Amino acid sequence: MKAYQQMTKDELLTLKEELEKSYKEAKEKGLKLDMSRGKPETAQLELGMELLDAVNSKSDLKTEGGVDCRNYGVLDGIPEAKQLMADMMGTTPEHVIIYGNASLTIMYDTISRSYTHGVMGSTPWCKLDKVKFLCPVPGYDRHFAITERFGIEMINIPMTEAGPDMDMVEKLVSEDEAVKGIWCVPMYSNPQGICYSDETVKRMAALKPAAKDFRIFWDNAYVIHHLYDEHTELLDIISECEKAGNPDMVYEFASTSKVSFAGAGIAALAASRANLEDIKKQMTIQTIGYDKINQLRHVRYYKNIDGLKAHMKKHAAIMRPKFEAVLAVLEKELGGLGIGSWIAPKGGYFISFDAMEGCAKVIVDKCKEAGVILTKAGATFPYGKDPKDSNIRIAPSFPTPEEMAQAANLFVLCVKLVSVEKLLETK
């Protein structure tokens, strides 16, 4: 197929007419599909049902160390759960605190604590004139929403195929004391599915921040969420930071929300001993302890990291066909047209699509009009503002593969139509 840019005005007008006809037909199908959020589908939820039997009324609810999980006590998580989550993150249990059901809440809490009480003795951020965060883009809207809520100025950092643009990160972090953090999803980044290269992780760990309370917010949400048996390995940021002489520079987050149940899993933070001590000064005021029965339930069911990995292969078997369905449609329908680009992710929950500049919002609106809900255009950028109005996040997990193919076909149709309209504007 001819690239759209090379078409004459007449060719484009003819094409537009055809596409409008197809769009009209598509609308009449009355689709009703939601690809807006990284939400597991029912079959994935069915995979973990036996988790609910892992502790029952006949169970001994004591930990190996003899703690009764039904009672108060154990501020930072039962040892077995620390081991499980440490293995998942690729760190060791002494770096881990187990929280409640969501890593998002830990991240909010971490920013909120820094704002109210500072970081390991630093000035609370609420007392500073200006606090800035680096935001690799496209990125995760809920990260940006947290920093926005606390009035933190967000600076866009372009993503490369190896992770954030580290030249820019190094420069900003070392020169500006107001830069207090960077949001990272290092494995299968949200939404592009990019895995940070070893060099990126090492450069991240070796940052020389102007602010001593600068922290890397390492959201390892998809650390074991591979689509294929063969996959890249992410370096352990905590030991890399240690090696680089920056042991306290990172907070790592993870959860089982997309392993067991979305919202009924367990979540963890990993960091240096000094950070954990600082955090526990807050925790001990904030809670007597999180839900240890749910921690035990997870440990009894998955047993260990091998159990987690085996379970994730079942998820992959459900997810893979959906990703492949979308990618096949994108390749078949848009390949060579020069009106969009994408990366084929090897894990995670999203496919990121870059449309021609100025087209994302209209494409998302057109999809919606025909019954397919995508994440709001702009959502993958701080303040919801994509400067190029180009990036669209596709979340293929929730619909079935068949629905996914339908939705993808509508999507590419909208991309084509909007692109033609855009190109005609300048003819």
Next chain:
Amino acid sequence: MKAYQQMTKDELLTLKEELEKSYKEAKEKGLKLDMSRGKPETAQLELGMELLDAVNSKSDLKTEGGVDCRNYGVLDGIPEAKQLMADMMGTTPEHVIIYGNASLTIMYDTISRSYTHGVMGSTPWCKLDKVKFLCPVPGYDRHFAITERFGIEMINIPMTEAGPDMDMVEKLVSEDEAVKGIWCVPMYSNPQGICYSDETVKRMAALKPAAKDFRIFWDNAYVIHHLYDEHTELLDIISECEKAGNPDMVYEFASTSKVSFAGAGIAALAASRANLEDIKKQMTIQTIGYDKINQLRHVRYYKNIDGLKAHMKKHAAIMRPKFEAVLAVLEKELGGLGIGSWIAPKGGYFISFDAMEGCAKVIVDKCKEAGVILTKAGATFPYGKDPKDSNIRIAPSFPTPEEMAQAANLFVLCVKLVSVEKLLETK
């Protein structure tokens, strides 16, 4: 028995010698009992084991409205859980948000949010020179720890048998704009077990605060934790505030920590619609939702308020003998001696004891020396400072009734010994 104050020096010296001998013997018994925290005992935890079977791998995990509790969604709790917790608190579901496993965390979060973002549009407390809280004393140490952490100045308010001294509360709240809140445990107050009278609740609801962001922090921790079938009823603070024209003036907190499992229950906040809207602006950034499976588990197991109440009778049957054992020892051993006073509570988790001035710390230390751990003296006051060094909190729930009687006997022995020593100082 003769009141100690009326004894001569010689009588006191003789008594002291006897008491010292008994104390020495008691120490040799090598007791090891913990009465420091309101911790359920194992038999209480056994009561609720079938909660763990209420949802299992064969269950339909959908709410009545069709929401799949295994997936993301429902920010503020499933409707069935709202109904259950509303009925528990004596309010209606539209006032309720369901959170995670602990009301303490909700309280911390509430103070933290007020500090960072203010209350329904008011100036964030971190931007104010001074924020004050009223603290009825003796009270709950974990409340005071939260306000202390945020640098909030705490003002002691004496408790009466009907609740806090309302003359003082009314005066301070109406005159001082820096007073932003009051900590209340209105039903079976911690530690005295006092129930706020109707008049107290009505006066509380009718406060005319100088600060428009003043809130009553109504920690209804023991709302259904009666020891006896016959019990007083607490007025619903939310409707009383509405009637008094102060609908937004109260946050109410409750949980099932001492109903189902300590740490693995569900917790709730109740407030006016305007407050809930303000709070949800934060929640939507902070979480996608709390653990709905645990909410469903509770609803399926307890079914409704009658189920909760029936369950609490089983708790009462276990707790009552312990309370009665302590009270019997106190009455028998200390009645008429004039060296201590206490209130016989009809519910809750504590017995509060007032020793002679300047004796509490030494009594607690002496008990510890002989193997009985009590809550740290002073803990029931802001900053851990009991101005009279008089109040001691006894938590009878964890030991068995027999252990409890042993511990109580040691306790009264220590009270006698320390009181005699105190009286001898001035002879």
